[in-house]
Amino acid sequence: MPKRRTHEVDAELNITSLMDIMTIILVFLLKSYSTEDIQIAPSENLLLPVSSSDKPPELAVNAVISKVAITVDGVDVVMVSGNQVGDQDKRGTLITPLFDALKAAADQAKANAATTNTKFNGRLLLQCDREIPFSLVREVMYTAGQAQFAEFKFVVYQGGGG
Amino acid sequence: MSNHKKPSDRRRSRTQDEVTLNLLPFMNLMTLLIPFLLASIQFVSLAVIDSSLPAIGQPQPSDDKEKDDTPPLNLTIGITDEGFTVAGSAKVLGCEKGGGPNDKCTAVPLKNDTGYCGDTVCKGNPNCVPTNVTPCHDFAELKKLVIQVKKADGNGDGEADYVKNCSPPEGEAPPEVCNVILAPNPEIPYGVLVGVMDATRSCRGQSDPHLTDSEAAELCDDSLVAQAVPGAEGDGGADKGDRDLFPYVVVAGGVK
Numbered sequence: 001m002p003k004r005r006t007h008e009v010d011a012e013l014n015i016t017s018l019m020d021i022m023t024i025i026l027v028f029l030l031k032s033y034s035t036e037d038i039q040i041a042p043s044e045n046l047l048l049p050v051s052s053s054d055k056p057p058e059l060a061v062n063a064v065i066s067k068v069a070i071t072v073d074g075v076d077v078v079m080v081s082g083n084q085v086g087d088q089d090k091r092g093t094l095i096t097p098l099f100d101a102l103k104a105a106a107d108q109a110k111a112n113a114a115t116t117n118t119k120f121n122g123r124l125l126l127q128c129d130r131e132i133p134f135s136l137v138r139e140v141m142y143t144a145g146q147a148q149f150a151e152f153k154f155v156v157y158q159g160g161g162g
Numbered sequence: 163m164s165n166h167k168k169p170s171d172r173r174r175s176r177t178q179d180e181v182t183l184n185l186l187p188f189m190n191l192m193t194l195l196i197p198f199l200l201a202s203i204q205f206v207s208l209a210v211i212d213s214s215l216p217a218i219g220q221p222q223p224s225d226d227k228e229k230d231d232t233p234p235l236n237l238t239i240g241i242t243d244e245g246f247t248v249a250g251s252a253k254v255l256g257c258e259k260g261g262g263p264n265d266k267c268t269a270v271p272l273k274n275d276t277g278y279c280g281d282t283v284c285k286g287n288p289n290c291v292p293t294n295v296t297p298c299h300d301f302a303e304l305k306k307l308v309i310q311v312k313k314a315d316g317n318g319d320g321e322a323d324y325v326k327n328c329s330p331p332e333g334e335a336p337p338e339v340c341n342v343i344l345a346p347n348p349e350i351p352y353g354v355l356v357g358v359m360d361a362t363r364s365c366r367g368q369s370d371p372h373l374t375d376s377e378a379a380e381l382c383d384d385s386l387v388a389q390a391v392p393g394a395e396g397d398g399g400a401d402k403g404d405r406d407l408f409p410y411v412v413v414a415g416g417v418k
Contacts, residue, residue: 015185022192029199049356052366053209125210130353134241134346137355141413151214156356158207 049130051156060123060153061105063098065132065140072101083133093142102147124149211359213411235324235339237311237408239304239358241346246270246304246358250311270304272297282357299354305361305372308342309381312407325387328406342408355413365405 046066064071070078070085078089078097085095106120113120124144128137141152240247248268273279279298313322328340342362346355361372365382373381382405 012182015189019185019189019192022189022196025196026192026199029196029203032203033199048208049353051209051211051356052360053211053363055210055212057208057210128352130351130356132352133348134350134352134355135348137352138348138413151212153210153212154356154359156209156211158209 046127046129047131048127048155048157050159052159053156054158057125057153057155058123060121060125061102061109061149062125062127063102063140063144065126065128065136067129067132070095070098070140072098072105075101077101080136083131084136085139090139093139094146095139095143098140098143099147102144102149106148120148122148122150123153124151125153125155127155211356211411212409213359213413235311236343237308237341238343238345238414239362241299241344241350241354241358243347243349245272245299248304248307248311268307270300270307273300273303278302299357301357301361302372304358305370306377306381308362308407309365328409336410340406340408341410341412343412343414345414359411362408362411364407364409 043066045068046064062073065080067080067083069076069080077100078085078095089095089097102124106122110120126137126140144152235250237248237250240249246269248270274297276296279296282298282301312324314324324339326337326339328336344355344358365373365378370378370382387405
């Protein structure tokens with residue numbers, strides 16, 4: 001009886017087509033890669049307004065006014081209830097916990113500017129919910145002004161006719 | 163005989179062995195890169211609107227260094243829950259008369275149009291859920307009014323005196339005629355404020371969300387193009403069809 005030959009075939013996966021897919025995905029993702037200096041965390045309490053402005057955001061101290069809290073650089077500093085700050089946290093128009101947080105942020109920014117031999121620009125990025133009344137925005141802007149932030153940049157979603 | 167090839171063919175097959183590229187390291191790299199890029203993908207575009215410190219008390223007229231007879235404009239837009247009130251210190255608005263039948267201080271009432279009001283909130287953004295509130299503020303009418311103010315003749319010489327280049331050289335302040343002072347009531351939502359800033363920033367020609375094509379053709383014409391300031395970088399706005407109106411915003415303390 002003749003001896004049966006066993007065929008030992010080297011099983012090799014052809015990954016060239018997979019590579020093609022990967023390359024296309026990579027190019028698409030690189031195109032949409034975000035290089036923006038600021039990050040937002042959209043929630044039902046922070047719906048930014050839509051604007052036709054096309055000016056890109058710059059790196060600066062970041063203040064967020066949502067329906068539940070005012071946040072400076074990611075840290076909640078004062079609670080918001082019924083679209084206003086409680087009287088215990090205010091001294092006239094000044095919101096005291098916010099002032100302390102912004103003053104500390106301004107001092108830090110000044111120290112950073114001194115080490116890099118640049119000038120403190122007093123820039124503040126303001127992210128506000130679109131339904132927040134102007135009275136609260138004004139109080140925050142006044143408090144920021146007292147903490148030496150004189151230039152405001154309102155962050156908005158880009159849209160509305162290009 | 164297992165091999166039926168001729169000796170010459172056998173020689174050739176030895177030299178033309180198929181070379182397979184080892185793609186596995188490259189695949190590893192891709193597998194690492196793709197989750198990283200997916201994490202930093204940008205789904206929404208952000209932009210910013212510049213504004214300066216709110217004036218507590220009366221808005222201060224700026225120091226206009228130009229020695230001409232054009233009265234300062236000090237365009238002020240009051241925003242109330244009944245609409246807009248456009249005022250200024252220049253003769254173009256006739257506000258120095260303090261009311262009366264000849265007073266051209268202009269009020270823009272609210273608009274009672276559900277479709278329009280939904281659009282003013284979302285502005286074509288498909289991800290936006292409109293909070294349909296009617297009546298709403300009439301940004302389109304405000305824009306038409308502001309364009310007329312920009313084109314106005316301040317000193318009676320027949321020229322549009324308030325059309326100036328709003329992109330000055332680096333380090334220099336823009337001319338006073340590029341400023342608009344916003345005076346909202348305390349209860350006005352922030353979204354309305356941004357809408358007013360949009361309406362007063364520039365004429366975008368046919369892509370303008372506030373104007374129809376025929377209105378844009380009529381209003382956003384070349385009479386709004388100022389001469390370039392020597393040394394100014396310029397943002398290429400005029401090349402894109404944009405015509406600056408009042409791009410610099412000062413938020414005042416409120417009118418109540």
